Amino acid sequence: MVGYIGPNGAGKSTTIKMLTGILSPSHGTLRVAGIDPSRERTRLAQHIGVVFGQRTTLWWDLPLIDSYQLMRRMYRIPDARFRANLDRCVELLDLSALLPVPVRQLSLGQRMRGDIAAALLHDPAVLYLDEPTIGLDVVSKAKVRGFLRDLNAEAGTTVLLTTHDLQDIEHLCKRVMVIDHGRLMYDGELAGLHEIGESERTLVVDLEEELPPIAVDGARVVRTEGPRQWLAFPASASAAPLVTAVASAYPLVDLSVREPDIEAVIAKMYADRATLG
Amino acid sequence: MVRLYAAVAAGGFRRYATYRMATAAGVFTNTVFGFVMAYTYSALWDARPRLGGYDQPQALAYVWIGQALFAASALFGGGFEDELIARIRTGDIAIDLYRPVDLQLWWLAGDVGRALFQLIGRGVIPMALGALAFDIALPGSPLTWLAFLLAVFLGFVVSFAVRYLVALSAFWLMDGAGAAQVASLSGMFFTGMLLPLNVFPGLLGEIARALPWSALLQIPADIYLGTHTGWGLVRAYAFQGGWALALLAVGRLLQMVATRRVVVQGG
Numbered sequence: 001m002v003g004y005i006g007p008n009g010a011g012k013s014t015t016i017k018m019l020t021g022i023l024s025p026s027h028g029t030l031r032v033a034g035i036d037p038s039r040e041r042t043r044l045a046q047h048i049g050v051v052f053g054q055r056t057t058l059w060w061d062l063p064l065i066d067s068y069q070l071m072r073r074m075y076r077i078p079d080a081r082f083r084a085n086l087d088r089c090v091e092l093l094d095l096s097a098l099l100p101v102p103v104r105q106l107s108l109g110q111r112m113r114g115d116i117a118a119a120l121l122h123d124p125a126v127l128y129l130d131e132p133t134i135g136l137d138v139v140s141k142a143k144v145r146g147f148l149r150d151l152n153a154e155a156g157t158t159v160l161l162t163t164h165d166l167q168d169i170e171h172l173c174k175r176v177m178v179i180d181h182g183r184l185m186y187d188g189e190l191a192g193l194h195e196i197g198e199s200e201r202t203l204v205v206d207l208e209e210e211l212p213p214i215a216v217d218g219a220r221v222v223r224t225e226g227p228r229q230w231l232a233f234p235a236s237a238s239a240a241p242l243v244t245a246v247a248s249a250y251p252l253v254d255l256s257v258r259e260p261d262i263e264a265v266i267a268k269m270y271a272d273r274a275t276l277g
Numbered sequence: 278m279v280r281l282y283a284a285v286a287a288g289g290f291r292r293y294a295t296y297r298m299a300t301a302a303g304v305f306t307n308t309v310f311g312f313v314m315a316y317t318y319s320a321l322w323d324a325r326p327r328l329g330g331y332d333q334p335q336a337l338a339y340v341w342i343g344q345a346l347f348a349a350s351a352l353f354g355g356g357f358e359d360e361l362i363a364r365i366r367t368g369d370i371a372i373d374l375y376r377p378v379d380l381q382l383w384w385l386a387g388d389v390g391r392a393l394f395q396l397i398g399r400g401v402i403p404m405a406l407g408a409l410a411f412d413i414a415l416p417g418s419p420l421t422w423l424a425f426l427l428a429v430f431l432g433f434v435v436s437f438a439v440r441y442l443v444a445l446s447a448f449w450l451m452d453g454a455g456a457a458q459v460a461s462l463s464g465m466f467f468t469g470m471l472l473p474l475n476v477f478p479g480l481l482g483e484i485a486r487a488l489p490w491s492a493l494l495q496i497p498a499d500i501y502l503g504t505h506t507g508w509g510l511v512r513a514y515a516f517q518g519g520w521a522l523a524l525l526a527v528g529r530l531l532q533m534v535a536t537r538r539v540v541v542q543g544g
Contacts, residue, residue: 017371020371020374020375021374021375022371022374022375022536024537041374041375042377042378043377045375045376045377046377048375050372050375052371052372055368055369055371055372056372057372057376059288059292061292061295061296062288062291062292062295066288066291069284070281070284070285070288073280073281073284074281074376074377074378075377102295
C-alpha cells in the first residue's frame with residue numbers, strides 16, 4: 001500500500017487520471033499491470049478500481065444494490081464471484097441495511113463505503129483511492145481504514161492512496177511518495193521521511209521545582225512552563241542516554257517522549273521547497 | 278454488452294419513475310399547454326381552413342402528438358443533456374471515462390430508458406385527454422400506430438444525437454448552458470412544436486423541413502396522420518435514420534477528440 005501525498009495542486013489527481021487512462025502523459029510513458037492506460041483504457045478498466053473521495057460512481061437516484069448490479073454487468077463478473085465479493089464487502093463495510101436505500105439518501109460516510117465496495121466487486125489488482133476519507137467523521141474513517149488494511153493484507157490488492165489526512169498514511173502505508181508541482185520529492189518508508197525532514201522527538205520532563213532551562217548534551221530546551229520543560233532531540237537518536245543524563249543531574253519527577261508529527265515534517269518539506277524555488 | 282446497456286436503460290427508466298410528483302406536474306403542464314394550443318389552432322384553422330394541408334382534426338391531433346412527445350423526445354432539449362454538461366463542468370466525467378464502457382452508448386441507453394418512461398408517464402395521459410376533449414384525427418389501422426412509434430423512436434435517436442453534441446461542447450466551452458439554450462430555442466422553432474413545419478412558407482419551410490429537428494415531431498406526426506405511406510414512408514424513415522447516423526458519427530468523432538486532448542476539470 002503506497003501513500004501518495006502532496007499539497008493542493010501538486011499533481012496527485014492528475015497522476016491518478018493518467019494511471020486510469022483518462023489523461024495521457026505529455027512526456028514519458030507509463031504502464032499499469034503491463035498496460036498502457038491511455039491506449040487501452042477499456043482493457044485496463046478490468047484490472048483497476050478507482051474511488052474518488054469527492055465524486056461518486058453510484059447511481060444517485062437508485063438503491064445502492066442497483067449500482068452493484070450494474071457493476072456486475074459492466075465488468076462481466078461471474079455470478080458466483082459477484083455474490084462472494086458483494087457478501088464480503090457488505091459484511092466488512094457494514095452495508096446490509098443500506099442496499100435498498102437510494103444513494104442520494106446516504107450520508108457521506110455511508111456513500112464512501114458504498115463507493116469502495118463498488119470499486120472492488122470485479123477483483124481489481126490495483127486500487128486507486130483519491131482522498132477516500134475526506135469529510136468523514138472519526139468512526140467512519142476508522143472503518144474505512146480497517147477495511148483497506150485487511151484488503152491489502154488478505155487479497156494482496158495494490159493500493160495507491162492520495163490524501164491530505166496524514167493519519168491515513170500513518171495507519172495504512174509503509175511506503176510514501178511525496179510530490180510537489182509534479183516532481184517526486186521523496187519515495188521510501190514512512191520512517192525515512194523523518195530523517196529526511198530532520199524531524200525531532202520531544203522529551204517532556206517534570207522537575208521537582210521551577211528551574212532555568214536545563215543543559216544536557218544532544219538536546220535543547222524548546223519550551224518551559226513552571227517545573228515542566230520540553231527538550232527536542234533528533235528523531236534518529238535514542239532517548240535512553242538523554243533520560244539518564246537528565247535524571248543524574250536534575251531532580252526528575254516524571255517524563256514522557258513525544259513522537260514527531262509527520263505533518264510537521266511534510267510542512268517543513270514544502271516550506272523548504274518553496275524557499276528553494 | 279447488450280445486457281449491460283439494457284440494464285443502463287432499465288436504470289434510466291426507474292430513475293425517472295422514482296420522481297412521481299415531477300411526473301404528475303409534467304402531465305399537468307403538458308395538458309394545460311395542450312388545451313391552450315388546441316384552442317389557438319382551432320381559431321387559426323377556422324380562419325384558414327386546410328392551412329399547411331391539414332384539416333382541423335389533423336391540426337388538433339398534431340397539437341396533442343406534440344404534447345405527448347414533448348418530454349420523451351426532449352423537443353426543447355434536456356434529458357441526459359443537462360446531467361452530462363454538469364458532469365463535464367464539475368469533472369465527474371472522470372468517473373465515466375475510466376469505466377469499461379462506451380460513453381455515447383452509455384448515455385444513449387440511459388436516455389432511451391428515460392424517454393420510454395416519459396412516453397408512457399407523460400405522453401399517454403395528455404394524448405388521451407386531448408382525444409376526449411377535442412375532435413382529433415385518429416389512425417384507422419394498428420399498423421399506422423406501429424409505423425408512428427417506429428418514427429417516434431428514430432426521432433428520439435436524432436434528438437439524442439443533437440443533445441449529445443450540445444453536451445460535449447461543454448468540454449470546450451467549460452459551461453454548456455449557453456449552447457444548451459441555443460439548442461433549446463432551435464428545438465422550439467425547428468421541431469415544429471409551435472407551428473407545423475409545413476405551414477412555414479417558401480425557403481424557410483424548405484430549410485426547416487430539411488434540418489434534423491424535423492425528424493422529432495413533424496415526421497412522426499405526418500406518419501400518424503397517414504401522409505407518408507409506401508415509398509414515402511421508407512423515405513421518411515431514411516431521412517430520420519440518415520440524420521441519426523450522421524449526427525451520432527459526428528458525436529463519436531467529437532467524443533474521441535474531447536477525451537484525448539481535453540482537460541478533465543477539478544482535482
